[in-house]
Amino acid sequence: MNRGWRALVIGCGWISRQVHLPYLAGLRATGGLRSLYVADTAPERAARAARDFDAEMYTGPLEGAGADLVLVATPPADHATLTLRALAAGARVIVEKPLALTVEDAASVLAAAHRHGGGVYPLYTMRHRPEAALIRQVLAQRMGPAYEIRASWLRHDGVPATQGGTEPGVLWDLGSHLVDLALWLPDWCGATGTARAEHQHSAAAAIGDPRAGWQRQEPADQVVSAPKWHGVRAEATLDPGRRLHVEASWAAPGIRRDRSRIDIVGEQATLTWRTVLGWSPDRRTVCGPTLWITDADGRKQVLLHDQPRDPHVEYTAQLDAAFAALTSGDAAGSLETAYASTALLHAMRTSLDTAAPAPFDTRN
Ligand SMILES: NC(=O)c1ccc[n+]([C@@H]2O[C@H](COP(=O)([O-])OP(=O)(O)OC[C@H]3O[C@@H](n4cnc5c(N)ncnc54)[C@H](O)[C@@H]3O)[C@@H](O)[C@H]2O)c1
Structure with missing residues (x-):
């Protein structure tokens, strides 16, 4: 660890x-x-943080x-x-997801990270779920080449109560985790293709108070505008012939419990991960099995029955990994996948705006 x-x-x-x-702290x-x-x-937020975590408040430009x-x-x-300013000032950077909101900005970060050598570690937390390492192992050994992924994250009342969650929209908030996982688990980085996306349901579909229960105690100084849309569906064709389907919602109509599911279809088997991602209290009561493989003859083998109940498991693991990577100077792979997922999400976002398919290129 870097005591200095x-x-x-x-x-x-x-x-x-x-x-x-x-x-x-x-x-x-x-x-x-x-x-x-x-x-x-x-x-006032910096002052509160300084007081609560015994830190010092800094008010100047980050370069100083x-x-x-x-x-x-x-x-x-x-x-x-x-991130660019911090790199230019000679720092290493840990940055929350999404890395950027455009492929051009993500490319600038990638180039600056190479140029300055400081290292950038983006926090795509779901890569650090304990199941993810097992999934990557099974994909490499038992599935044959993967050609289709279906990924969904549906909350029943999980609209963020923070500016950071709400402002970018549900595609970047929840969808960025799903797209990142879809590229990282089978290593689909380096793909080109076409994406399309559409809004699924507007805020009008929400019943009662749709704000995420785990954030309702946000302080009154937090100004959050109400999002117009709560759900999005997107798909991408990745050359040659692979498909990705993504569905994300903060307040999906007709479901009573939050749920996430990722199906990865390979030439020899299908892998299914049924879980609850993030901070939803529903992960404390979700029943197993959580991960199983189904072979070409329909035979199912459970690989994991239980999932971690406490989200701090993966949120702590991601910071452990970030410190390890930045200390050893080995953060490049993590950043390159984040670049790829930003490129694909940018195309999905473009399609949302234009109602037309949009091309993407995740090579860097
Ligand atoms: N990895 C995950 O699973 C996960 C979970 C939650 C949030 N996030 C990400 O964390 C980020 C923050 O989300 P949040 O929910 O904490 O948001 P938030 O709105 O609660 O906090 C953002 C803070 O940044 C401050 N701020 C805004 N612009 C600033 C600037 N230019 N310089 C300095 N301070 C500035 C705001 O005043 C606010 O205090 C988002 O990118 C979100 O996607 C990631």
């Missing part, structure tokens, strides 16, 4: 308070960091902070700009 690092957290909202600040307390600074465009490590946890629109 001076860390700066930019953005002291929900995810920082839930995950990043407790983790970094713990590291600093055990000598794993030299110092911890916090910054936020809302000074002398930070060895910058953790970006603002809403997505600023992720790329802040």
